[in-house]
Amino acid sequence: MPASPRSSTSSDSFTSGRNSPFDAYDSTAALILVPDVEETTPTGAAFDFSSDDDEPEDSDLQLERLRNSPIPPLSSISVFLYLFAPFLKLGALIIPSLDIPLRIAAPALLLFAVLSAFTRHLWYMLARYVRRADLEEIVLETFARGRGKEGRRTALRQVVRLSTQLSRISLAALYLRLSVDMLLTYFPDVLTVPSRLITTIVLVAFIAPLYSARSLGSKGIIYASWVSITAYAAWFACTIYMHTKHIVEPIAYSSSLGKLWDGIPTFAFAFATSSTVPLYASLKGTVEPVTPKPRRSQSFKLLSILSLTLALAFTLPLVFFEASAHVPRQELPSAELKATVAVFGAIALLFSIPSVLITTPALPIPYPIRRATSLPISKVLIYILTPALALLPAHVTRVGSDLVLLLAFLSTYVVPALLHITIHYFRRPLAIVVPPATPSPARVPSAESGSDSRHDELLQRKERTLQRRRLGRRLVWDFGVWVLLVPVGGGGFVWAIGRMLDKW
Known part of the structure; x- marks a missing residue:
């Protein structure tokens, strides 16, 4: 695991520390070989939800918690779907309407695609290092590990x-708002009820059956996500056709979007990610107990790279349309073609709303109210709050859209880097490898003791060799994390705040 030199990096962990289960072994041994838990533990045991200060949790309870979560154990195809689908949403739909030179747009898009892959791998490494299966537990393990910190843990939760x-409710409201904008812009005379209020209510009622699902494992949510991707592919094909004919830009810049959406920040939003750690846990939950090692199709890193590569193939061509935007039009667009593009774009956003809302944590409803009825009050309130936010005045929505982009930027590019640096530089390491100068064990004049000493020395040399080989990789990763946190994250956050306040 590429990390700070304080943590173990080899496939075999050489661990020592307090409350070690290996205290019963010979204390003269400087190193103890521990098998890799990911390759030898049964289903669900790849995540140990206990810290070194708490009692370990039963693996059956871990599996039960995973099955009852909004992201239960999923197949490889479903995990790939939820890794891939978020990239083909609002950010990608707006790219053709941006007035950014190709020499800037193409490198910027590639940069944020690479950063997205980098941050996903950071989440993957953090999940394996602290053995926690969601963002909340990773944050608690980073800033409030151990006993006596209940107050801090509650506040962090x-x-x-x-x-x-x-972030999730605001994102769903923004998707709903933009879906209505697309339809009202291109169908003012076709829709029998062109009112924004009526159109919003109709769309919300249309996707209500999908929202009734309990988790992302529901067939309805999976089908809706595939419909969203298919609609984007159809929109993408129509957009390419329109630009090859120099007809018209596929989507006008919406008046509901704020100041941050007219430039490079749109690329950052296009490759924003969420639910990376729960999806990794859900993929691990599908590994059969008798399988010593996951199949290649169940490799989270492989699925992540494939999803990003395919998303890049469906977004990178859009930045080349700016070069053809200044070419004189050869023909006027037909109303049917404009309407088709609008419908596909609206469907791509609309059918992604249920998956966003289902993964939203429950609202804090008082226990007496929850006890008085069997109605899922939190779920209903979240669904009512979404169209209410989507119907706010345009000037409020513009500010809200900027906040949505800012939250997506921070959660994708800043939070994982901050957690990585904190847990590897400012917290006590979870595993301590062989120290720089480990005294050789005293030689005992017996054949068995001499053999153990030779084995111990071999293990020490092996670990030092592995550490030297991976030192360069660790330095590269640490450098990348600091770059991600300071110039990209910090600089981007300061620029965004100044942009929202009209400072530049």
């Missing part, structure tokens, strides 16, 4: 849940 609720 509330912060993580509130920020997740705010």
